[in-house]
Amino acid sequence: MKTNRNMPVLKAAAISLIASTIALSACSAPATPAAPAAPAPAAGKKTITFSPLALAIPALKGLSEGVKGVGASKGYDVIVVDPNFEPPKQAQQLQELINSGRTHAAWVIAINPGSMKPVLDLAKEKKVVMVVNGVPADYGYNGLQPGITFSRINYEAFGGGVGDLLGQCVKAKLGGNAKVIFMQSQEGAAGKKEQEDAMLAKLAAAAPGAKIVANIITKDRAGAQTSVSQALQANPDANAVMTTTDEGGLGALGAFKAAGKPIPCIANAGGNDEVLAAVKSGEMYGAAVLQFQKDLMQTFDAIETMLKDPSAPGKQKEVPLELIKSP
Amino acid sequence: MTIADPSPQSTRLPFNIAALVFVRERGIIVLWVLLLIFFAIYDHPYFASVSNFLLILNAASLTAVFAAGVGIGAISGTLDLSVAGVAAFSSVVAGKLIILGYPVWLALIAGMSVGILAGFVNGLITRRGLNPLVVTIGTLSMLSGLAAVVADGYTIPGLSKLTFMGTARYFGIPAHVYIVTVVYLIGTIFLTKTRDGIRLVAVGGNPEAVRRVGINSARYQLLGFVLCGACSALGGLMTAALVTEASPQANPGSIFEALTAVALSGVSLGGGRGSLPKVFVGAAILATISNGLTIAGVPPYWATVTTGVLLISALVIDRTLTRTISERLVVMSGHISHPKKP
Numbered sequence: 131m132k133t134n135r136n137m138p139v140l141k142a143a144a145i146s147l148i149a150s151t152i153a154l155s156a157c158s159a160p161a162t163p164a165a166p167a168a169p170a171p172a173a174g175k176k177t178i179t180f181s182p183l184a185l186a187i188p189a190l191k192g193l194s195e196g197v198k199g200v201g202a203s204k205g206y207d208v209i210v211v212d213p214n215f216e217p218p219k220q221a222q223q224l225q226e227l228i229n230s231g232r233t234h235a236a237w238v239i240a241i242n243p244g245s246m247k248p249v250l251d252l253a254k255e256k257k258v259v260m261v262v263n264g265v266p267a268d269y270g271y272n273g274l275q276p277g278i279t280f281s282r283i284n285y286e287a288f289g290g291g292v293g294d295l296l297g298q299c300v301k302a303k304l305g306g307n308a309k310v311i312f313m314q315s316q317e318g319a320a321g322k323k324e325q326e327d328a329m330l331a332k333l334a335a336a337a338p339g340a341k342i343v344a345n346i347i348t349k350d351r352a353g354a355q356t357s358v359s360q361a362l363q364a365n366p367d368a369n370a371v372m373t374t375t376d377e378g379g380l381g382a383l384g385a386f387k388a389a390g391k392p393i394p395c396i397a398n399a400g401g402n403d404e405v406l407a408a409v410k411s412g413e414m415y416g417a418a419v420l421q422f423q424k425d426l427m428q429t430f431d432a433i434e435t436m437l438k439d440p441s442a443p444g445k446q447k448e449v450p451l452e453l454i455k456s457p
Numbered sequence: 458m459t460i461a462d463p464s465p466q467s468t469r470l471p472f473n474i475a476a477l478v479f480v481r482e483r484g485i486i487v488l489w490v491l492l493l494i495f496f497a498i499y500d501h502p503y504f505a506s507v508s509n510f511l512l513i514l515n516a517a518s519l520t521a522v523f524a525a526g527v528g529i530g531a532i533s534g535t536l537d538l539s540v541a542g543v544a545a546f547s548s549v550v551a552g553k554l555i556i557l558g559y560p561v562w563l564a565l566i567a568g569m570s571v572g573i574l575a576g577f578v579n580g581l582i583t584r585r586g587l588n589p590l591v592v593t594i595g596t597l598s599m600l601s602g603l604a605a606v607v608a609d610g611y612t613i614p615g616l617s618k619l620t621f622m623g624t625a626r627y628f629g630i631p632a633h634v635y636i637v638t639v640v641y642l643i644g645t646i647f648l649t650k651t652r653d654g655i656r657l658v659a660v661g662g663n664p665e666a667v668r669r670v671g672i673n674s675a676r677y678q679l680l681g682f683v684l685c686g687a688c689s690a691l692g693g694l695m696t697a698a699l700v701t702e703a704s705p706q707a708n709p710g711s712i713f714e715a716l717t718a719v720a721l722s723g724v725s726l727g728g729g730r731g732s733l734p735k736v737f738v739g740a741a742i743l744a745t746i747s748n749g750l751t752i753a754g755v756p757p758y759w760a761t762v763t764t765g766v767l768l769i770s771a772l773v774i775d776r777t778l779t780r781t782i783s784e785r786l787v788v789m790s791g792h793i794s795h796p797k798k799p
Contacts, residue, residue, distance in 0.1 A: 177754075185757065212757035216710060217700040222516045223751045229512060230503035232752050244614055245700030248624045270617075317610045317705045347610075 279444035289325035291418035297336020299395035313378035354381025376400035496749030526688025533681030534728030542600030544693030552703030572690020580679030623698030662729025
């Protein structure tokens with residue numbers, strides 16, 4: 131009977147032990163092969179941190195793999211952090227890495243540049259070099275700063291390219307008139323206003339007969355597909371789609387196919403592998419594509435230059451952009 | 458292990474029950490200390506420094522404020538899932554007023570007021586017998602939409618007037634740490650030293666029993682919602698102050714982390730039991746794990762895995778310990794009622 135009475139105690143102790151072991155083993159679990167499993171970098175190796183908007187974005191996940199690969203080939207340890215669209219989390223993670231001396235350089239695609247000035251000031255103080263998106267004014271600076279290179283996405287050109295591509299498609303395939311489903315970015319997305327304003331302006335200039343019949347906020351691909359299906363119920367004669375994201379374009383394509391409607395004119399901003407294939411096959415008319423792989427190489431060049439002299443002023447660069455069209 | 462044979466005169470618990478009570482009541486503090494020691498060794502020489510400890514406290518502060526709201530709600534027997542929506546709406550209202558040129562103090566009062574109002578509305582609706590989870594999910598959706606309407610779908614940037622309660626440091630300590638200290642001091646004193654606070658806890662434990670002694674239990678559950686709304690609004694304003702912009706997008710991560718901190722702290726999600734300081738320790742544990750793993754360069758997915766494991770483990774351990782302690786006490790009372798014959 132005594133054993134029975136003790137069973138719950140033993141069970142509790144066992145569960146505590148297992149839980150602690152799982153938690154601690156999770157903490158110390160080995161990283162994926164490209165990431166360091168131990169905290170300290172190898173002797174003499176410098177560490178580069180990559181902090182994108184979120185690894186949930188396939189293009190940025192792919193970019194993070196590229197950073198790891200290029201970093202390893204150049205003899206760097208690479209840490210990838212995932213702020214998951216949370217600006218405070220991104221600032222916190224970077225402060226931890228810079229403040230502790232764990233990283234020597236960081237490539238940051240800031241979710242909210244306005245909140246990152248304390249991080250950049252800390253980096254300057256600790257001689258940690260940074261490549262960040264945007265321009266100095268986004269971070270509250272008047273000009274270029276020592277040890278910081280700014281990399282700008284030209285949202286006007288990015289959005290304008292999409293609007294222009296759709297206008298070309300409307301003129302070429304629809305005789306200049308179209309009913310357009312406009313798939314916008316989520317509230318608070320970086321560059322949303324500049325990008326979307328430029329899209330509308332360029333579309334109006336290239337195809338004045340194109341009319342927006344539905345506005346949809348794109349959150350993910352499944353949601354985009356559902357929303358476009360619903361928009362098609364209200365606007366069965368919609369025949370063009372202009373979208374700010376890959377997820378929006380692919381979701382719209384799926385919705386038109388599911389509805390058994392002819393493939394419309396689709397112009398897309400982004401350019402993941404699936405979108406590139408859709409453009410190549412002619413399912414999408416065109417896409418404005420940020421050339422992240424080219425940007426990757428120029429970013430590493432900038433980091434290596436700055437690491438040689440962290441007190442020298444950084445530069446202003448721009449993420450390469452390319453417009454592609456179906457053959 | 459055997460059960461001690463307590464004499465009726467003795468007020469001390471037998472060792473094995475006292476140990477279980479200690480693990481349930483103080484285990485979280487031991488866990489935090491163990492984690493600090495573990496990461497100090499694992500992340501040597503980067504982790505163990507005063508400045509990094511302040512970063513951990515700073516990171517814990519935001520979660521702790523949201524967790525205080527969720528915790529007080531849970532203690533009073535209600536669970537409010539609209540936290541993220543209230544935070545977004547409050548920050549957008551305050552941000553809009555600041556951009557329109559109104560004084561900062563007025564904007565902050567307005568932001569806090571809409572949070573309190575949201576909590577009040579949640580409480581009023583649930584008084585009609587509706588399920589609080591469903592009601593607050595509805596409020597979450599409604600407030601997120603309203604925030605987007607107020608902000609016209611865009612973030613409201615340029616809130617640099619709020620840096621005094623965001624990125625500013627006073628005597629080297631981040632502003633958020635001061636705010637969270639004040640919130641937890643007031644909250645703890647309220648729950649443990651005031652009549653209304655003690656009644657609020659009692660209502661969470663057994664609303665029917667409290668009602669039968671003449672206390673309006675629904676009123677105290679409404680108070681739980683109001684306090685949760687106030688904490689959520691404060692969390693939203695602190696977030697806006699930290700990033701100097703107000704985002705209309707509700708961040709579901711805030712409720713997830715707050716719930717994890719609350720569960721880790723041993724607050725009974727069924728109500729009636731919990732300690733606010735331990736809720737802060739729960740938030741500090743999450744911040745410590747995140748900090749330690751980030752510095753270690755461990756892939757970020759493990760932080761999510763670890764948080765989930767901790768949440769489930771905390772619930773299982775709490776449930777098991779509570780049941781075991783109850784069984785032990787029943788056995789003990791049997792010994793007291795029917796002492797062994799010599």
